[in-house]
Amino acid sequence: LIQTIGRAARHIEGTVIMYADKVTPAMQTALDETDRRRQIQTEYNQEHGIEPESIKKTISDITDRVKRGAIKEEGADYQGGLEGIPVLELKDIIQELGKQMLVAAENLEFETAAGLRDQIFELRELLALKTNMKPWEKINLLAGNE
Known part of the structure; x- marks a missing residue:
């Protein structure tokens, strides 16, 4: 319970709701410990002039991390072996990654979807x-308007 309550407390507006007919000794211990820790943190913050605030991450922070993970997962094939892939196979890979990206987005796995989006862009x-495309065809391809 302490771990779960502490996890929620990390969010600036985190709230824990416990459902029970009565407060058990374990629940009371967790609540007391949480209050004790909150008191210590509040005193420290006041003493040092700290105002709690939520972290702020840009989209690029998240996509960079996802991209690094994708490169590690794919290994050498992803990092350097793409130049030898035939054009038709490359198109199939782009299409398959597009499907995976949509599934990830539907499952609310946005970091995974962002990583797939970045891979698709690189493959495009x-x-x-x-290919011997005209400039406007390349623009359409990179924009996803194949």
């Missing part, structure tokens, strides 16, 4: 380089 760039 490679496809644009490998």
Whole structure:
């Protein structure tokens, strides 16, 4: 209970609601410990002039982390072996990753979807380089308007 309550407390507007007919000894211990810790933190914050605030991350922070994870998962194939992939196969890979991205977004796995989106963009760039497209065709491809 202490761990769950503490996890919620990390969010600036975190709230824990416990449902029970009566307060058990374990619940009371968790509540007392949480109050004790909150009191210590409040005193420390007042003493040092700290105003609690939520963290702020940009989208690029998240997508960079996801992209690094995708590169680690795919290994050498992802990092360097793409140039040898035939154009038709590259198109199939882009289409498959697009489907995976939509599924990830539907499942609220936004970091995964963002990583897939970035991979798709890189593959589209490679496809644009490998084909003899007119400039406006490349723009449409990179914009996702294949």
